[in-house]
Amino acid sequence: MNTLSVNQLSLTYPNGHQAIQNISLEIKNGMFGLLGPNGAGKSSLMKTIVGLRKPTSGNIIFNGTDVTQNPDYIKKHLGFLPQDFGVYPRVSAYDLLEHIAVLKGVSDKNQRKNQIINLLEKVNLADFRNKEVHTFSGGMKQRFGVAQALLGAPKIIIVDEPTAGLDPEERNRFNALLNDISRDVIVILSTHLVEDVRNLCSEMAVMNHGKILIQGNPGALITELENKIWSKPIDKNELKQYTLHYDIISQQLIERALHITVFSQEYPKGFYSVQPLLEHVYFHTLTQKP
Ligand SMILES: Nc1ncnc2c1ncn2[C@@H]1O[C@H](COP(=O)(O)OP(=O)(O)OP(=O)(O)O)[C@@H](O)[C@H]1O
Ligand SMILES: [Mg+2]
Known part of the structure:
Protein backbone atom coordinates (compact mmCIF):
# COMPACT_ATOMS: atom_id res chain seq x y z
CA MET A 1 0.00 0.00 0.00
CA ASN A 2 1.29 3.45 -0.93
CA THR A 3 0.57 6.43 1.30
CA LEU A 4 0.82 10.13 0.62
CA SER A 5 0.34 12.50 3.56
CA VAL A 6 0.07 16.19 2.98
CA ASN A 7 0.56 18.01 6.28
CA GLN A 8 -0.43 21.63 6.93
CA LEU A 9 0.80 22.60 3.51
CA SER A 10 0.90 26.24 2.38
CA LEU A 11 2.22 27.82 -0.79
CA THR A 12 2.62 31.53 -1.44
CA TYR A 13 3.77 32.57 -4.93
CA PRO A 14 6.55 35.16 -5.27
CA ASN A 15 3.90 37.83 -6.10
CA GLY A 16 2.38 37.26 -2.64
CA HIS A 17 -0.64 35.24 -3.75
CA GLN A 18 -1.41 32.47 -1.26
CA ALA A 19 -2.53 29.60 -3.53
CA ILE A 20 -2.53 26.85 -0.86
CA GLN A 21 -3.60 27.52 2.70
CA ASN A 22 -2.85 24.96 5.38
CA ILE A 23 -3.99 21.83 3.54
CA SER A 24 -3.84 18.37 5.10
CA LEU A 25 -4.76 15.16 3.24
CA GLU A 26 -4.11 11.44 3.60
CA ILE A 27 -4.24 9.52 0.31
CA LYS A 28 -3.88 5.76 -0.27
CA ASN A 29 -4.03 3.44 -3.30
CA GLY A 30 -7.02 3.98 -5.57
CA MET A 31 -8.42 7.02 -7.21
CA PHE A 32 -8.63 10.33 -5.36
CA GLY A 33 -10.64 13.13 -6.93
CA LEU A 34 -9.75 16.75 -6.33
CA LEU A 35 -12.67 18.98 -7.30
CA GLY A 36 -12.74 22.74 -7.42
CA PRO A 37 -13.60 25.70 -9.64
CA ASN A 38 -11.10 27.63 -11.77
CA GLY A 39 -8.41 29.22 -9.64
CA ALA A 40 -9.16 27.03 -6.59
CA GLY A 41 -5.52 25.97 -6.33
CA LYS A 42 -5.70 22.43 -7.74
CA SER A 43 -2.76 22.78 -10.11
CA SER A 44 -0.74 24.58 -7.43
CA LEU A 45 -1.31 21.67 -5.05
CA MET A 46 -0.36 19.11 -7.70
CA LYS A 47 2.78 21.01 -8.67
CA THR A 48 3.80 21.12 -5.02
CA ILE A 49 3.20 17.38 -4.57
CA VAL A 50 5.32 16.52 -7.60
CA GLY A 51 8.14 18.79 -6.42
CA LEU A 52 7.83 21.54 -9.07
CA ARG A 53 7.02 24.08 -6.33
CA LYS A 54 8.57 24.26 -2.89
CA PRO A 55 5.95 24.81 -0.17
CA THR A 56 6.16 27.87 2.02
CA SER A 57 5.38 25.71 5.04
CA GLY A 58 4.22 22.19 5.88
CA ASN A 59 5.46 18.95 4.36
CA ILE A 60 4.55 15.99 2.14
CA ILE A 61 5.42 12.45 3.18
CA PHE A 62 5.36 9.73 0.51
CA ASN A 63 5.79 6.15 1.80
CA GLY A 64 7.61 7.42 4.85
CA THR A 65 9.97 9.84 3.12
CA ASP A 66 9.65 13.61 3.43
CA VAL A 67 9.63 14.56 -0.25
CA THR A 68 9.62 18.29 0.42
CA GLN A 69 13.19 17.73 1.60
CA ASN A 70 13.94 14.94 -0.86
CA PRO A 71 11.98 15.63 -4.11
CA ASP A 72 13.99 13.06 -6.08
CA TYR A 73 12.35 10.30 -4.03
CA ILE A 74 8.84 11.08 -5.30
CA LYS A 75 10.11 11.84 -8.83
CA LYS A 76 11.48 8.30 -9.01
CA HIS A 77 8.03 6.82 -8.33
CA LEU A 78 5.91 9.42 -10.07
CA GLY A 79 3.87 9.66 -13.23
CA PHE A 80 2.64 13.18 -13.94
CA LEU A 81 0.22 14.38 -16.58
CA PRO A 82 0.26 18.17 -16.24
CA GLN A 83 -2.63 20.44 -17.23
CA ASP A 84 -0.52 22.13 -19.89
CA PHE A 85 1.87 19.76 -21.56
CA GLY A 86 3.37 22.55 -23.60
CA VAL A 87 4.93 22.08 -27.00
CA TYR A 88 5.83 18.67 -28.38
CA PRO A 89 9.15 18.27 -30.10
CA ARG A 90 9.04 17.07 -33.71
CA VAL A 91 9.79 13.45 -33.00
CA SER A 92 7.67 10.30 -33.22
CA ALA A 93 5.55 9.04 -30.31
CA TYR A 94 7.90 6.08 -29.93
CA ASP A 95 11.06 8.20 -29.85
CA LEU A 96 9.57 10.64 -27.38
CA LEU A 97 8.60 7.81 -25.03
CA GLU A 98 12.08 6.35 -25.42
CA HIS A 99 13.58 9.69 -24.44
CA ILE A 100 11.29 10.05 -21.40
CA ALA A 101 12.00 6.45 -20.33
CA VAL A 102 15.72 7.20 -20.29
CA LEU A 103 15.07 10.30 -18.18
CA LYS A 104 13.00 8.18 -15.79
CA GLY A 105 15.92 5.81 -15.36
CA VAL A 106 14.72 2.78 -17.36
CA SER A 107 18.28 2.07 -18.41
CA ASP A 108 18.00 -1.42 -19.94
CA LYS A 109 17.37 -1.06 -23.69
CA ASN A 110 15.25 -4.20 -24.10
CA GLN A 111 13.21 -3.46 -21.01
CA ARG A 112 12.60 0.03 -22.33
CA LYS A 113 11.42 -1.28 -25.69
CA ASN A 114 9.04 -3.80 -24.09
CA GLN A 115 7.60 -1.21 -21.77
CA ILE A 116 7.00 1.31 -24.56
CA ILE A 117 5.36 -1.24 -26.85
CA ASN A 118 3.11 -2.47 -24.02
CA LEU A 119 2.10 1.05 -23.07
CA LEU A 120 1.37 2.07 -26.65
CA GLU A 121 -0.94 -0.97 -26.89
CA LYS A 122 -2.59 -0.12 -23.59
CA VAL A 123 -3.44 3.45 -24.64
CA ASN A 124 -4.48 2.38 -28.13
CA LEU A 125 -1.71 4.20 -29.97
CA ALA A 126 0.33 1.26 -31.25
CA ASP A 127 -0.66 2.00 -34.84
CA PHE A 128 0.52 5.59 -34.50
CA ARG A 129 3.88 4.98 -32.87
CA ASN A 130 5.81 6.42 -35.82
CA LYS A 131 3.69 9.57 -36.07
CA GLU A 132 4.79 12.83 -34.50
CA VAL A 133 2.85 13.67 -31.35
CA HIS A 134 2.07 17.27 -32.36
CA THR A 135 -0.07 15.88 -35.22
CA PHE A 136 -2.26 13.88 -32.77
CA SER A 137 -5.86 14.85 -31.90
CA GLY A 138 -6.61 16.12 -28.37
CA GLY A 139 -7.70 12.67 -27.19
CA MET A 140 -4.65 10.97 -28.68
CA LYS A 141 -2.37 13.52 -27.00
CA GLN A 142 -4.04 12.83 -23.65
CA ARG A 143 -3.60 9.08 -24.13
CA PHE A 144 0.00 9.68 -25.08
CA GLY A 145 0.26 11.71 -21.86
CA VAL A 146 -0.95 8.70 -19.90
CA ALA A 147 1.58 6.46 -21.62
CA GLN A 148 4.46 8.78 -20.67
CA ALA A 149 3.09 9.05 -17.11
CA LEU A 150 3.08 5.25 -16.80
CA LEU A 151 6.67 4.74 -17.92
CA GLY A 152 8.93 3.34 -15.24
CA ALA A 153 6.06 1.67 -13.30
CA PRO A 154 5.12 4.61 -11.02
CA LYS A 155 3.54 4.19 -7.59
CA ILE A 156 1.80 7.54 -7.69
CA ILE A 157 0.14 9.06 -10.75
CA ILE A 158 -1.07 12.63 -10.85
CA VAL A 159 -3.34 13.81 -13.63
CA ASP A 160 -4.40 17.44 -13.82
CA GLU A 161 -7.72 17.99 -15.64
CA PRO A 162 -6.98 15.24 -18.15
CA THR A 163 -10.35 15.13 -19.90
CA ALA A 164 -10.79 18.86 -20.55
CA GLY A 165 -11.47 19.25 -24.26
CA LEU A 166 -12.11 15.57 -24.98
CA ASP A 167 -15.29 14.43 -26.72
CA PRO A 168 -17.57 12.10 -24.69
CA GLU A 169 -16.26 8.93 -26.31
CA GLU A 170 -12.60 9.84 -25.75
CA ARG A 171 -13.45 10.89 -22.21
CA ASN A 172 -15.03 7.49 -21.45
CA ARG A 173 -12.06 5.69 -22.93
CA PHE A 174 -9.64 7.82 -20.95
CA ASN A 175 -11.56 7.28 -17.70
CA ALA A 176 -11.66 3.51 -18.26
CA LEU A 177 -7.89 3.60 -18.68
CA LEU A 178 -7.39 5.51 -15.41
CA ASN A 179 -9.75 3.16 -13.60
CA ASP A 180 -7.76 0.22 -14.89
CA ILE A 181 -4.41 1.50 -13.63
CA SER A 182 -5.57 2.76 -10.23
CA ARG A 183 -5.80 -0.61 -8.51
CA ASP A 184 -2.30 -0.85 -7.09
CA VAL A 185 -1.16 2.76 -7.18
CA ILE A 186 -2.29 6.17 -6.00
CA VAL A 187 -4.03 8.15 -8.74
CA ILE A 188 -4.87 11.77 -7.99
CA LEU A 189 -7.29 13.25 -10.48
CA SER A 190 -7.92 16.96 -10.53
CA THR A 191 -11.03 18.06 -12.36
CA HIS A 192 -14.10 20.26 -12.29
CA LEU A 193 -16.23 17.45 -13.70
CA VAL A 194 -18.27 16.18 -10.75
CA GLU A 195 -19.55 13.26 -12.78
CA ASP A 196 -16.04 11.90 -13.36
CA VAL A 197 -15.34 11.91 -9.63
CA ARG A 198 -18.65 10.16 -8.93
CA ASN A 199 -17.88 7.45 -11.48
CA LEU A 200 -14.22 6.89 -10.71
CA CYS A 201 -13.11 7.95 -7.25
CA SER A 202 -13.34 6.19 -3.89
CA GLU A 203 -12.17 9.32 -2.06
CA MET A 204 -12.47 12.98 -2.90
CA ALA A 205 -11.97 16.52 -1.68
CA VAL A 206 -13.47 19.85 -2.69
CA MET A 207 -11.06 22.74 -2.82
CA ASN A 208 -11.63 26.49 -3.18
CA HIS A 209 -9.55 29.61 -2.46
CA GLY A 210 -6.58 27.41 -1.56
CA LYS A 211 -8.42 25.44 1.12
CA ILE A 212 -9.93 21.97 1.40
CA LEU A 213 -13.60 22.53 2.22
CA ILE A 214 -14.76 18.91 2.51
CA GLN A 215 -13.32 15.43 2.01
CA GLY A 216 -14.56 11.84 2.11
CA ASN A 217 -16.15 9.04 0.15
CA PRO A 218 -18.46 10.39 -2.60
CA GLY A 219 -21.32 8.01 -1.72
CA ALA A 220 -21.11 8.86 1.99
CA LEU A 221 -21.07 12.59 1.29
CA ILE A 222 -24.18 12.19 -0.87
N1 LIG B 1 2.95 31.25 -10.95
C1 LIG B 1 1.98 31.89 -10.30
N2 LIG B 1 2.21 33.09 -9.71
C2 LIG B 1 1.22 33.75 -9.05
N3 LIG B 1 -0.03 33.28 -8.91
C3 LIG B 1 -0.32 32.10 -9.48
C4 LIG B 1 0.66 31.34 -10.21
N4 LIG B 1 0.08 30.22 -10.67
C5 LIG B 1 -1.20 30.26 -10.24
N5 LIG B 1 -1.44 31.39 -9.53
C6 LIG B 1 -2.72 31.79 -8.89
O1 LIG B 1 -3.01 30.85 -7.87
C7 LIG B 1 -4.42 30.55 -7.84
C8 LIG B 1 -4.62 29.07 -8.02
O2 LIG B 1 -4.26 28.72 -9.37
P1 LIG B 1 -4.25 27.21 -9.87
O3 LIG B 1 -3.73 27.19 -11.25
O4 LIG B 1 -3.56 26.37 -8.85
O5 LIG B 1 -5.83 26.89 -9.85
P2 LIG B 1 -6.61 25.64 -10.47
O6 LIG B 1 -7.56 25.16 -9.39
O7 LIG B 1 -5.67 24.66 -11.04
O8 LIG B 1 -7.50 26.34 -11.61
P3 LIG B 1 -7.95 25.74 -13.07
O9 LIG B 1 -9.17 24.89 -12.81
O10 LIG B 1 -8.31 26.98 -13.83
O11 LIG B 1 -6.80 24.99 -13.66
C9 LIG B 1 -5.06 31.42 -8.91
O12 LIG B 1 -5.57 32.58 -8.31
C10 LIG B 1 -3.91 31.73 -9.85
O13 LIG B 1 -4.10 32.97 -10.48
MG1 LIG C 1 -5.42 23.87 -12.88
Whole structure:
Protein backbone atom coordinates (compact mmCIF):
# COMPACT_ATOMS: atom_id res chain seq x y z
CA MET A 1 0.00 0.00 0.00
CA ASN A 2 1.29 3.45 -0.93
CA THR A 3 0.57 6.43 1.30
CA LEU A 4 0.82 10.13 0.62
CA SER A 5 0.34 12.50 3.56
CA VAL A 6 0.07 16.19 2.98
CA ASN A 7 0.56 18.01 6.28
CA GLN A 8 -0.43 21.63 6.93
CA LEU A 9 0.80 22.60 3.51
CA SER A 10 0.90 26.24 2.38
CA LEU A 11 2.22 27.82 -0.79
CA THR A 12 2.62 31.53 -1.44
CA TYR A 13 3.77 32.57 -4.93
CA PRO A 14 6.55 35.16 -5.27
CA ASN A 15 3.90 37.83 -6.10
CA GLY A 16 2.38 37.26 -2.64
CA HIS A 17 -0.64 35.24 -3.75
CA GLN A 18 -1.41 32.47 -1.26
CA ALA A 19 -2.53 29.60 -3.53
CA ILE A 20 -2.53 26.85 -0.86
CA GLN A 21 -3.60 27.52 2.70
CA ASN A 22 -2.85 24.96 5.38
CA ILE A 23 -3.99 21.83 3.54
CA SER A 24 -3.84 18.37 5.10
CA LEU A 25 -4.76 15.16 3.24
CA GLU A 26 -4.11 11.44 3.60
CA ILE A 27 -4.24 9.52 0.31
CA LYS A 28 -3.88 5.76 -0.27
CA ASN A 29 -4.03 3.44 -3.30
CA GLY A 30 -7.02 3.98 -5.57
CA MET A 31 -8.42 7.02 -7.21
CA PHE A 32 -8.63 10.33 -5.36
CA GLY A 33 -10.64 13.13 -6.93
CA LEU A 34 -9.75 16.75 -6.33
CA LEU A 35 -12.67 18.98 -7.30
CA GLY A 36 -12.74 22.74 -7.42
CA PRO A 37 -13.60 25.70 -9.64
CA ASN A 38 -11.10 27.63 -11.77
CA GLY A 39 -8.41 29.22 -9.64
CA ALA A 40 -9.16 27.03 -6.59
CA GLY A 41 -5.52 25.97 -6.33
CA LYS A 42 -5.70 22.43 -7.74
CA SER A 43 -2.76 22.78 -10.11
CA SER A 44 -0.74 24.58 -7.43
CA LEU A 45 -1.31 21.67 -5.05
CA MET A 46 -0.36 19.11 -7.70
CA LYS A 47 2.78 21.01 -8.67
CA THR A 48 3.80 21.12 -5.02
CA ILE A 49 3.20 17.38 -4.57
CA VAL A 50 5.32 16.52 -7.60
CA GLY A 51 8.14 18.79 -6.42
CA LEU A 52 7.83 21.54 -9.07
CA ARG A 53 7.02 24.08 -6.33
CA LYS A 54 8.57 24.26 -2.89
CA PRO A 55 5.95 24.81 -0.17
CA THR A 56 6.16 27.87 2.02
CA SER A 57 5.38 25.71 5.04
CA GLY A 58 4.22 22.19 5.88
CA ASN A 59 5.46 18.95 4.36
CA ILE A 60 4.55 15.99 2.14
CA ILE A 61 5.42 12.45 3.18
CA PHE A 62 5.36 9.73 0.51
CA ASN A 63 5.79 6.15 1.80
CA GLY A 64 7.61 7.42 4.85
CA THR A 65 9.97 9.84 3.12
CA ASP A 66 9.65 13.61 3.43
CA VAL A 67 9.63 14.56 -0.25
CA THR A 68 9.62 18.29 0.42
CA GLN A 69 13.19 17.73 1.60
CA ASN A 70 13.94 14.94 -0.86
CA PRO A 71 11.98 15.63 -4.11
CA ASP A 72 13.99 13.06 -6.08
CA TYR A 73 12.35 10.30 -4.03
CA ILE A 74 8.84 11.08 -5.30
CA LYS A 75 10.11 11.84 -8.83
CA LYS A 76 11.48 8.30 -9.01
CA HIS A 77 8.03 6.82 -8.33
CA LEU A 78 5.91 9.42 -10.07
CA GLY A 79 3.87 9.66 -13.23
CA PHE A 80 2.64 13.18 -13.94
CA LEU A 81 0.22 14.38 -16.58
CA PRO A 82 0.26 18.17 -16.24
CA GLN A 83 -2.63 20.44 -17.23
CA ASP A 84 -0.52 22.13 -19.89
CA PHE A 85 1.87 19.76 -21.56
CA GLY A 86 3.37 22.55 -23.60
CA VAL A 87 4.93 22.08 -27.00
CA TYR A 88 5.83 18.67 -28.38
CA PRO A 89 9.15 18.27 -30.10
CA ARG A 90 9.04 17.07 -33.71
CA VAL A 91 9.79 13.45 -33.00
CA SER A 92 7.67 10.30 -33.22
CA ALA A 93 5.55 9.04 -30.31
CA TYR A 94 7.90 6.08 -29.93
CA ASP A 95 11.06 8.20 -29.85
CA LEU A 96 9.57 10.64 -27.38
CA LEU A 97 8.60 7.81 -25.03
CA GLU A 98 12.08 6.35 -25.42
CA HIS A 99 13.58 9.69 -24.44
CA ILE A 100 11.29 10.05 -21.40
CA ALA A 101 12.00 6.45 -20.33
CA VAL A 102 15.72 7.20 -20.29
CA LEU A 103 15.07 10.30 -18.18
CA LYS A 104 13.00 8.18 -15.79
CA GLY A 105 15.92 5.81 -15.36
CA VAL A 106 14.72 2.78 -17.36
CA SER A 107 18.28 2.07 -18.41
CA ASP A 108 18.00 -1.42 -19.94
CA LYS A 109 17.37 -1.06 -23.69
CA ASN A 110 15.25 -4.20 -24.10
CA GLN A 111 13.21 -3.46 -21.01
CA ARG A 112 12.60 0.03 -22.33
CA LYS A 113 11.42 -1.28 -25.69
CA ASN A 114 9.04 -3.80 -24.09
CA GLN A 115 7.60 -1.21 -21.77
CA ILE A 116 7.00 1.31 -24.56
CA ILE A 117 5.36 -1.24 -26.85
CA ASN A 118 3.11 -2.47 -24.02
CA LEU A 119 2.10 1.05 -23.07
CA LEU A 120 1.37 2.07 -26.65
CA GLU A 121 -0.94 -0.97 -26.89
CA LYS A 122 -2.59 -0.12 -23.59
CA VAL A 123 -3.44 3.45 -24.64
CA ASN A 124 -4.48 2.38 -28.13
CA LEU A 125 -1.71 4.20 -29.97
CA ALA A 126 0.33 1.26 -31.25
CA ASP A 127 -0.66 2.00 -34.84
CA PHE A 128 0.52 5.59 -34.50
CA ARG A 129 3.88 4.98 -32.87
CA ASN A 130 5.81 6.42 -35.82
CA LYS A 131 3.69 9.57 -36.07
CA GLU A 132 4.79 12.83 -34.50
CA VAL A 133 2.85 13.67 -31.35
CA HIS A 134 2.07 17.27 -32.36
CA THR A 135 -0.07 15.88 -35.22
CA PHE A 136 -2.26 13.88 -32.77
CA SER A 137 -5.86 14.85 -31.90
CA GLY A 138 -6.61 16.12 -28.37
CA GLY A 139 -7.70 12.67 -27.19
CA MET A 140 -4.65 10.97 -28.68
CA LYS A 141 -2.37 13.52 -27.00
CA GLN A 142 -4.04 12.83 -23.65
CA ARG A 143 -3.60 9.08 -24.13
CA PHE A 144 0.00 9.68 -25.08
CA GLY A 145 0.26 11.71 -21.86
CA VAL A 146 -0.95 8.70 -19.90
CA ALA A 147 1.58 6.46 -21.62
CA GLN A 148 4.46 8.78 -20.67
CA ALA A 149 3.09 9.05 -17.11
CA LEU A 150 3.08 5.25 -16.80
CA LEU A 151 6.67 4.74 -17.92
CA GLY A 152 8.93 3.34 -15.24
CA ALA A 153 6.06 1.67 -13.30
CA PRO A 154 5.12 4.61 -11.02
CA LYS A 155 3.54 4.19 -7.59
CA ILE A 156 1.80 7.54 -7.69
CA ILE A 157 0.14 9.06 -10.75
CA ILE A 158 -1.07 12.63 -10.85
CA VAL A 159 -3.34 13.81 -13.63
CA ASP A 160 -4.40 17.44 -13.82
CA GLU A 161 -7.72 17.99 -15.64
CA PRO A 162 -6.98 15.24 -18.15
CA THR A 163 -10.35 15.13 -19.90
CA ALA A 164 -10.79 18.86 -20.55
CA GLY A 165 -11.47 19.25 -24.26
CA LEU A 166 -12.11 15.57 -24.98
CA ASP A 167 -15.29 14.43 -26.72
CA PRO A 168 -17.57 12.10 -24.69
CA GLU A 169 -16.26 8.93 -26.31
CA GLU A 170 -12.60 9.84 -25.75
CA ARG A 171 -13.45 10.89 -22.21
CA ASN A 172 -15.03 7.49 -21.45
CA ARG A 173 -12.06 5.69 -22.93
CA PHE A 174 -9.64 7.82 -20.95
CA ASN A 175 -11.56 7.28 -17.70
CA ALA A 176 -11.66 3.51 -18.26
CA LEU A 177 -7.89 3.60 -18.68
CA LEU A 178 -7.39 5.51 -15.41
CA ASN A 179 -9.75 3.16 -13.60
CA ASP A 180 -7.76 0.22 -14.89
CA ILE A 181 -4.41 1.50 -13.63
CA SER A 182 -5.57 2.76 -10.23
CA ARG A 183 -5.80 -0.61 -8.51
CA ASP A 184 -2.30 -0.85 -7.09
CA VAL A 185 -1.16 2.76 -7.18
CA ILE A 186 -2.29 6.17 -6.00
CA VAL A 187 -4.03 8.15 -8.74
CA ILE A 188 -4.87 11.77 -7.99
CA LEU A 189 -7.29 13.25 -10.48
CA SER A 190 -7.92 16.96 -10.53
CA THR A 191 -11.03 18.06 -12.36
CA HIS A 192 -14.10 20.26 -12.29
CA LEU A 193 -16.23 17.45 -13.70
CA VAL A 194 -18.27 16.18 -10.75
CA GLU A 195 -19.55 13.26 -12.78
CA ASP A 196 -16.04 11.90 -13.36
CA VAL A 197 -15.34 11.91 -9.63
CA ARG A 198 -18.65 10.16 -8.93
CA ASN A 199 -17.88 7.45 -11.48
CA LEU A 200 -14.22 6.89 -10.71
CA CYS A 201 -13.11 7.95 -7.25
CA SER A 202 -13.34 6.19 -3.89
CA GLU A 203 -12.17 9.32 -2.06
CA MET A 204 -12.47 12.98 -2.90
CA ALA A 205 -11.97 16.52 -1.68
CA VAL A 206 -13.47 19.85 -2.69
CA MET A 207 -11.06 22.74 -2.82
CA ASN A 208 -11.63 26.49 -3.18
CA HIS A 209 -9.55 29.61 -2.46
CA GLY A 210 -6.58 27.41 -1.56
CA LYS A 211 -8.42 25.44 1.12
CA ILE A 212 -9.93 21.97 1.40
CA LEU A 213 -13.60 22.53 2.22
CA ILE A 214 -14.76 18.91 2.51
CA GLN A 215 -13.32 15.43 2.01
CA GLY A 216 -14.56 11.84 2.11
CA ASN A 217 -16.15 9.04 0.15
CA PRO A 218 -18.46 10.39 -2.60
CA GLY A 219 -21.32 8.01 -1.72
CA ALA A 220 -21.11 8.86 1.99
CA LEU A 221 -21.07 12.59 1.29
CA ILE A 222 -24.18 12.19 -0.87
CA THR A 223 -25.97 10.21 1.86
CA GLU A 224 -25.43 13.11 4.27
CA LEU A 225 -27.67 15.24 2.04
CA GLU A 226 -30.55 12.73 2.06
CA ASN A 227 -33.90 14.61 2.64
CA LYS A 228 -32.16 17.99 2.55
CA ILE A 229 -32.30 18.82 -1.16
CA TRP A 230 -35.44 20.40 -2.64
CA SER A 231 -36.45 21.91 -5.94
CA LYS A 232 -39.16 24.17 -7.30
CA PRO A 233 -39.98 25.79 -10.62
CA ILE A 234 -40.20 29.55 -10.16
CA ASP A 235 -40.78 32.65 -12.21
CA LYS A 236 -37.47 34.32 -12.95
CA ASN A 237 -38.74 37.58 -11.42
CA GLU A 238 -39.11 35.78 -8.07
CA LEU A 239 -35.47 34.69 -7.97
CA LYS A 240 -34.27 37.63 -5.90
CA GLN A 241 -36.92 36.99 -3.27
CA TYR A 242 -36.00 33.29 -3.06
CA THR A 243 -32.31 34.13 -2.75
CA LEU A 244 -33.11 36.10 0.41
CA HIS A 245 -35.01 33.26 2.08
CA TYR A 246 -33.39 30.05 0.87
CA ASP A 247 -29.96 28.48 0.64
CA ILE A 248 -29.98 28.12 -3.17
CA ILE A 249 -27.34 25.70 -4.39
CA SER A 250 -28.18 25.70 -8.09
CA GLN A 251 -30.48 27.09 -10.77
CA GLN A 252 -31.38 25.09 -13.78
CA LEU A 253 -33.50 25.47 -16.88
CA ILE A 254 -35.71 22.43 -17.38
CA GLU A 255 -37.82 22.65 -20.52
CA ARG A 256 -37.36 26.44 -20.46
CA ALA A 257 -38.67 26.78 -16.90
CA LEU A 258 -36.33 27.98 -14.16
CA HIS A 259 -35.99 25.46 -11.32
CA ILE A 260 -34.10 26.34 -8.18
CA THR A 261 -32.55 23.70 -5.95
CA VAL A 262 -32.09 24.52 -2.29
CA PHE A 263 -30.50 22.99 0.79
CA SER A 264 -32.87 22.84 3.76
CA GLN A 265 -32.97 20.68 6.91
CA GLU A 266 -36.77 20.95 6.92
CA TYR A 267 -39.39 20.62 4.20
CA PRO A 268 -39.77 23.99 2.48
CA LYS A 269 -43.40 24.51 1.57
CA GLY A 270 -44.18 24.18 -2.12
CA PHE A 271 -40.92 22.41 -3.03
CA TYR A 272 -40.50 18.81 -4.20
CA SER A 273 -37.91 16.49 -2.73
CA VAL A 274 -34.84 15.67 -4.83
CA GLN A 275 -32.58 12.64 -4.63
CA PRO A 276 -29.15 14.08 -3.70
CA LEU A 277 -26.31 13.87 -6.21
CA LEU A 278 -22.59 14.57 -5.91
CA GLU A 279 -23.29 17.77 -7.81
CA HIS A 280 -25.40 18.94 -4.85
CA VAL A 281 -22.56 18.07 -2.44
CA TYR A 282 -20.20 20.12 -4.60
CA PHE A 283 -22.39 23.20 -5.00
CA HIS A 284 -23.61 23.11 -1.41
CA THR A 285 -19.98 23.02 -0.23
CA LEU A 286 -19.02 25.92 -2.48
CA THR A 287 -22.00 28.09 -1.54
CA GLN A 288 -21.62 27.68 2.22
CA LYS A 289 -20.40 30.76 4.01
CA PRO A 290 -17.13 30.19 5.88
N1 LIG B 1 2.95 31.25 -10.95
C1 LIG B 1 1.98 31.89 -10.30
N2 LIG B 1 2.21 33.09 -9.71
C2 LIG B 1 1.22 33.75 -9.05
N3 LIG B 1 -0.03 33.28 -8.91
C3 LIG B 1 -0.32 32.10 -9.48
C4 LIG B 1 0.66 31.34 -10.21
N4 LIG B 1 0.08 30.22 -10.67
C5 LIG B 1 -1.20 30.26 -10.24
N5 LIG B 1 -1.44 31.39 -9.53
C6 LIG B 1 -2.72 31.79 -8.89
O1 LIG B 1 -3.01 30.85 -7.87
C7 LIG B 1 -4.42 30.55 -7.84
C8 LIG B 1 -4.62 29.07 -8.02
O2 LIG B 1 -4.26 28.72 -9.37
P1 LIG B 1 -4.25 27.21 -9.87
O3 LIG B 1 -3.73 27.19 -11.25
O4 LIG B 1 -3.56 26.37 -8.85
O5 LIG B 1 -5.83 26.89 -9.85
P2 LIG B 1 -6.61 25.64 -10.47
O6 LIG B 1 -7.56 25.16 -9.39
O7 LIG B 1 -5.67 24.66 -11.04
O8 LIG B 1 -7.50 26.34 -11.61
P3 LIG B 1 -7.95 25.74 -13.07
O9 LIG B 1 -9.17 24.89 -12.81
O10 LIG B 1 -8.31 26.98 -13.83
O11 LIG B 1 -6.80 24.99 -13.66
C9 LIG B 1 -5.06 31.42 -8.91
O12 LIG B 1 -5.57 32.58 -8.31
C10 LIG B 1 -3.91 31.73 -9.85
O13 LIG B 1 -4.10 32.97 -10.48
MG1 LIG C 1 -5.42 23.87 -12.88
